[in-house]
Amino acid sequence: MAAPGGGEGPAGLAGGPAAGGALWAEVRALLPGAEEGLTLALSGEVEDCVLPLLRRARGLLYGEAGRPCGAAAAALQRLGDVLRDYSWEKLNAGPWRERVRTDPPPVPVVQPEVALPHVHCPSLEHFRDNYLIPQKPVVLEGIIDHWPCMKKWSVDYFCQVAGCRTVPVELGTRYTDEEWSQKLMTVSDFINQYIVNENTVGYLAQHQxxxxxxxxKEDISIPDYCCLGEGEEDDITINAWFGPEGTISPLHQDPQQNFLAQVFGRKYIRLYSPQDSENLYPHESQILHNTSQVDVEDPDLVKFPNFRKAAFQSCILMPGQVLFIPVKYWHYVRSLDISFSVSFWWS
Known part of the structure; x- marks a missing residue:
């Protein structure tokens, strides 16, 4: 998903007179004529802190004789940044997923013609020239065998070292569902209710x-290939992904290069090139513009006819394997077992 600050806020409202005036005219044409016409009917799942921010933003929009300027425009921009970053965090930063468990689809068969290439411990130069520069996905083998987590980590181990930690729990099959919401619980409670208990499914996506x-953190290390990027080591975002069989990340793209390292369990993954974006029907809303509307494994080809034109590659990512996902590459992920993965986002 797009990182906080990566989108475009109402910066033009605080810019020069010409640019700000033209942009504001376009925005104003989309708004109701009076402030009371812009209703703020929110779901009961939205946190209480959001509504006062929206009311404040609405007041700024309709203040200053119908056009915010100067300090009001700057305040509106800051509110927009806060609300955008809040939305991004709710969608990406710490979600767990829960849904009623149904019989999962069978394990997909990856046909040779769509299988991702596998390479064992390529040199930095080989990886750079054959995959990083041409932006081609690849499964890397043998590069995390030395990680202590490969021998230590299990469901029981997480109960021991993190059981008392309180984490956000995401309710809903995937973040695109209308009924999606969150609650807090300890890791131990989560494991007991959603990993051990087979009636429901939960999923952790936690960057902290x-x-x-x-x-x-002592049980993993940043892949050496990240040194080929433009950023510093401190700029690399490390994410934890933990959940049972059947959890899904819908088809989406991320704004950075990604190494997805599989510690235990298996994941079925499909990748689509950014060149096929139009055939993948991204959501029209700004928040979900990098998420496809298509259910990859059960597509509605009447509603999304061009999806059949999109070429894909796929793999079943096994423990000890690392998938390189180039920046902006579309990817769909389904856990085939209780699974723990670590991803590294880098530039």
């Missing part, structure tokens, strides 16, 4: 887990 639990 390794900072909060040093024991886990």
């Amino acid at each position: 887990l390794f900072d909060q639990i040093p024991e886990l």
Whole structure:
């Protein structure tokens, strides 16, 4: 998903007179004529802190004789940044997923003609020239065999080292569902209810887990290939992904290069080139513009006819394997077992 600050806020409202005036005229044409016409009917799942921010933003929109300027425009921009970043965090930063468990689809058969290439411990030069520069996905083997987590990590181990930690729990099959919401619980409660209990499914996507639990961070290391990027090591975002069989990340794209390292369990993954974006029917809303509307494994080809034109590659990512997902590459992920993965987002 797009990182906080990556989208475009109402910066033009605080810019020069010409640019700001033209942009504001377009925005104003989309708004109701009076402030009371812009209703703020929100779901009961939205946190209480959001509504006052929206009311404040609405007041700024209709203040200053119908056009915010100066300090009001700057305040409106800051509110837009806060609300956008709040939305991004709710969608991406710490979600767990829960849904009623049904019989999962069978394990897909990856046909040779669509199978991703596998390479064992390529040199930095080989990876750079054959995959990074041409932006081609690849499964890397043998590069995390030395990680302590490959021998230590299990469901029981997480109960021991992180069981008392309180984490956000996401309710809903995937973040695109209308009924999606969140609650808080400890890791132990989550494992007991959603990993051990087979009636429901939960999923952890937590980018702060390794900072909060040093024991886990000591068991992994940043892949050497990240040194080929333009950023510093401190700029690399490390994410934890933990959940049972059947959890899904819908087809989406991310704004950075990604190494997805599989510690235990298996994942079925499909990749589509950014060149096929038009055939993947991204959502029209700004928040979900990098998420496809198509259910990859059960597509509605009447509603999305061009999806059949999109070429894909796929793999079943096994423990010890690392998938390189180039920036902006569309990817769909379904866990085939209780699974733990670590991803590294880098530039």
